[in-house]
Amino acid sequence: MQKLSLIILLLLSLVSCREVEEKFLYDKDDPRLLELERAKCLEEKIYDEIKLVNDFSRYTLNKSYLFKRTSKIGTGTDSTEAQWGVVISAINPGVSMTVSIRKPQEVYHLTYSLADSEAIVDIVTNGTCAKDKYKKTVTETTIKFSHVLRRIIEASTDPDVDPPRYDEYTRNFYLNTEFPALFYYFKGSIVEKKIQNGNSTSTTTYTHSLSDLDCTNSDNNKYCRLTGNAENGTALEIYNCTTVISSSTIYTLENISDNASEASLVKFTPSTDKCNTILF
Amino acid sequence: MKFLIGLLLSLFSLNIFANDFMEFGNEEYLAKESNWFIELGAKYYRWDLDIPPYNGVHHDIGNDEKVSLLGPELAFGAEIHLFAGLSFSLKGRGFYVSEITGELGKASEDFDYDLAKVDSDASMYGGEGAASLNYTFVTSLVEIQPFAEVAVGTAQSYNNIKYTFEGLSPSPTAEFYKAKLTEKFITRKLTLGFNVISKYGIYSYFKASAETLTLKERKLNYSWEDQSSSDSGSVDEKDLNKEISITTYAIGFGYLF
Numbered sequence: 001m002q003k004l005s006l007i008i009l010l011l012l013s014l015v016s017c018r019e020v021e022e023k024f025l026y027d028k029d030d031p032r033l034l035e036l037e038r039a040k041c042l043e044e045k046i047y048d049e050i051k052l053v054n055d056f057s058r059y060t061l062n063k064s065y066l067f068k069r070t071s072k073i074g075t076g077t078d079s080t081e082a083q084w085g086v087v088i089s090a091i092n093p094g095v096s097m098t099v100s101i102r103k104p105q106e107v108y109h110l111t112y113s114l115a116d117s118e119a120i121v122d123i124v125t126n127g128t129c130a131k132d133k134y135k136k137t138v139t140e141t142t143i144k145f146s147h148v149l150r151r152i153i154e155a156s157t158d159p160d161v162d163p164p165r166y167d168e169y170t171r172n173f174y175l176n177t178e179f180p181a182l183f184y185y186f187k188g189s190i191v192e193k194k195i196q197n198g199n200s201t202s203t204t205t206y207t208h209s210l211s212d213l214d215c216t217n218s219d220n221n222k223y224c225r226l227t228g229n230a231e232n233g234t235a236l237e238i239y240n241c242t243t244v245i246s247s248s249t250i251y252t253l254e255n256i257s258d259n260a261s262e263a264s265l266v267k268f269t270p271s272t273d274k275c276n277t278i279l280f
Numbered sequence: 281m282k283f284l285i286g287l288l289l290s291l292f293s294l295n296i297f298a299n300d301f302m303e304f305g306n307e308e309y310l311a312k313e314s315n316w317f318i319e320l321g322a323k324y325y326r327w328d329l330d331i332p333p334y335n336g337v338h339h340d341i342g343n344d345e346k347v348s349l350l351g352p353e354l355a356f357g358a359e360i361h362l363f364a365g366l367s368f369s370l371k372g373r374g375f376y377v378s379e380i381t382g383e384l385g386k387a388s389e390d391f392d393y394d395l396a397k398v399d400s401d402a403s404m405y406g407g408e409g410a411a412s413l414n415y416t417f418v419t420s421l422v423e424i425q426p427f428a429e430v431a432v433g434t435a436q437s438y439n440n441i442k443y444t445f446e447g448l449s450p451s452p453t454a455e456f457y458k459a460k461l462t463e464k465f466i467t468r469k470l471t472l473g474f475n476v477i478s479k480y481g482i483y484s485y486f487k488a489s490a491e492t493l494t495l496k497e498r499k500l501n502y503s504w505e506d507q508s509s510s511d512s513g514s515v516d517e518k519d520l521n522k523e524i525s526i527t528t529y530a531i532g533f534g535y536l537f
Binding site: 019020021022023024025026027028030032033035036037040 | 384385396449
């Protein structure tokens with residue numbers, strides 16, 4: 001009886017079969033498709049949502065975060081390299097915000113304009129919706145984007161072949177509607193690999209994270225106090241920095257560079273060169 | 281896919297020669313007595329779609345658009361033994377055949393976006409009364425029963441064809457084609473075929489039919505737009521007497537009891 005059932009099933013499946021043929025209509029490099037791809041990308045909800053970061057009134061004055069940078073060699077354990085306080089210390093809606101960074105001995109006040117915020121959103125939007133630029137993954141509130149840079153140690157004689165020795169630098173960023181656009185810089189990871197003849201000889205991973213910081217707790221003064229003396233009794237050094245959107249607006253995925261730190265959309269300049277010490 | 285299933289079915293049909301084929305049946309089945317029977321099979325034919333022609337960027341519809349219809353048929357009846365190997369059968373039969381196809385036009389190899397889409401659903405169903413004259417040759421292993429059959433009935437077809445192309449900037453622009461066609465027929469059929477009957481009363485049948493379908497009613501709604509023009513309209517015709525001749529093929533199996 002099972003055989004009879006099977007035959008009946010096969011007969012019924014004859015009518016339920018739907019034959020769908022797929023074909024490719026255009027060449028992958030057709031400029032009309034590139035424009036369509038970009039248009040479809042921009043229809044994703046996140047690209048409207050992410051503009052919320054330009055509304056500075058959404059953020060809370062004196063809201064504080066603990067920035068933490070950890071490093072890990074290979075598959076080893078994380079070690080903490082730095083912990084800073086990050087405080088939204090001034091909000092001027094439609095004009096600027098000031099984000100203050102508290103290091104053990106220094107305080108950096110970063111003035112961050114609406115134009116900077118809009119530029120970051122534009123660069124990330126254009127870069128993640130352009131073909132072969134940033135790699136991206138999105139959720140309803142987050143755009144995660146990354147790019148890869150190479151520092152060539154020993155060049156290849158054939159431009160189509162990978163160099164025998166190079167350092168590969170992969171930077172992953174997060175742009176999130178819950179945080180000011182500038183905070184993309186404080187969240188994400190960096191992976192540095194040394195590549196020799198196609199094999200990774202060493203891998204170091206740096207992770208940047210932000211967590212809420214309770215500045216009403218005096219134990220956190222070393223992260224929250226922005227004036228006066230540091231915990232060792234010496235006066236805090238104060239630096240005022242402005243942000244400048246990088247002139248290299250969109251990074252290509254395989255850009256060859258001598259300076260891996262250029263993989264940031266924002267540079268902190270210039271009132272003093274000390275501002276550069278908050279760059280990674 | 282359909283070919284593979286068809287092939288599988290054919291193999292099953294051949295398997296009937298095996299002594300242990302199927303675990304039901306009555307070894308007391310007697311060829312030279314009257315029996316009831318039930319049949320289940322698959323029917324196939326090519327069919328012309330009478331819809332407006334279209335010339336789109338990524339899809340064309342010709343003047344003689346054809347579809348391949350395939351589907352099950354089910355029959356029930358009685359075989360009345362006359363004398364010697366001769367018998368006469370009366371049966372009622374229903375069928376449903378269809379072709380459901382689609383075509384997806386992906387933007388490019390590395391841009392998985394459906395830029396153009398074609399959905400084509402064509403189907404026909406119907407019922408008929410049939411009478412056949414059969415002659416049974418008994419061999420040591422099976423019985424071979426050639427037959428000639430005449431049948432009359434009704435059928436209705438339903439066809440829905442949709443094509444959309446989203447368009448690109450600046451060109452080609454978006455275009456579409458939609459057509460819904462419903463037709464009603466009176467059917468007449470002359471069939472020649474044969475049954476291969478096992479000792480258990482289970483049999484396979486193979487047959488070809490010359491069918492004449494008389495179109496009685498036709499309802500068509502359509503609209504389309506291509507790169508340079510557009511059109512739409514509807515047709516509702518009744519009391520037609522247009523005759524359409526086709527050849528159909530069917531295989532299947534049955535059970536005499």
